Amino acid sequence: MSTAVPHAPRSEISVRRPEAERMGFFTDTTVCIGCKACEVACKQWNDLPADGSTFRKGGSYDHTGELGAATWRHVRFVEQLEPSPLSVSEAHDLDLVAMASERAPAEVDVAAAVADMSRWIFMSDVCKHCTNAGCMDACPTGALVRTEFETVIVQQDVCNGCGYCVPSCPFGVIDRDHQDGRAAKCTLCYDRLQDGLEPACAKACPTDSIQFGPYDELLDVAERRVATLHDRGRTDAYLYGAGDAPGEEVAGGLGAFFLLTDPPERYGLPAQADSPIQENVVTATAAAVAAGLAAATGVAVAFGAAKRGWTGARPGGLLTLAAAAAGAVEVVRDLREGGRRRDRAHGHAAVPRAQGRADQGETRSEGHPR
Known part of the structure; x- marks a missing residue:
């Protein structure tokens, strides 16, 4: 399967090198283990402050909670909860005290605990480096620019902290720093790219859930991965942000796209997204x-x-x-x-696919989708 690679208008590219090509991320959520190595590597390389490691209510191990000015990578924890077999009337008649007193202590079933991990979904979220970047469209000072790799970065010395880019991002990625007021987000490790190095997050990923490379090569790898999963019976696997039909691309096509097995809303991603200005x-x-x-x-x-x-x-x-x-x-x-x-x-066209996956059960996000 061959899909055309989306490109931003040449007039948007501020830095030009004849040999440069579009680079991006492909994140395969089916092999993400939620280790957060990407988060740590991103913070370490970019000298970003820690998130405090505070256990908040309903947060589990997700200390970061969401993307922000000091968090450019965020591993989202999503737990899939099956509907209770008890009806509402039966639930009202339960005697929880009696049930607890009758339950005998038992050893932990490791095999069952491992199998229970299938209820969890992990996804390493990041800036999408959109082809139609809403943050760039809204920026009045030219602080947000597109590089020769067709990634979008913030020039900190040009940003005036107006914040127009924040509501213009349909993914809730970019944010203002609470100390100096300037906007900040993932740069796709532009400094490392200039030296021919792999971004820190992809370098640290132990399962290759995060893959980095030329966009056309990543797209080919992603399409073959989806085909392999379909052959294995995982027919719910699909690409989000890449390989869409012309006119149906998410934000014109994402520079960082994902392989998902559930509706995008379960991962905190919008089903449809585009730059508000271009829309x-x-x-x-x-x-x-x-x-x-x-x-x-x-x-x-x-x-x-x-x-x-x-x-x-x-x-x-x-x-x-x-x-x-x-x-x-x-x-x-x-x-x-x-x-x-x-x-x-x-909206009507998107219902069957999303509804089919939604029948698998209700979900609870451990983070705070933006």
């Missing part, structure tokens, strides 16, 4: 044109009234301008209604 650029442009025509109409009316009086103004020209402005407003309404219809169509 609304057509309607916003049409609205600007309509506003301009309306303003021109008002100016023409005022000018005509002042020069000739209302009785002497030429109604034909004014009516033409008014009709043009009204037409532009209708175009905006049609575009917005078309967008709503497309959103509803996408």
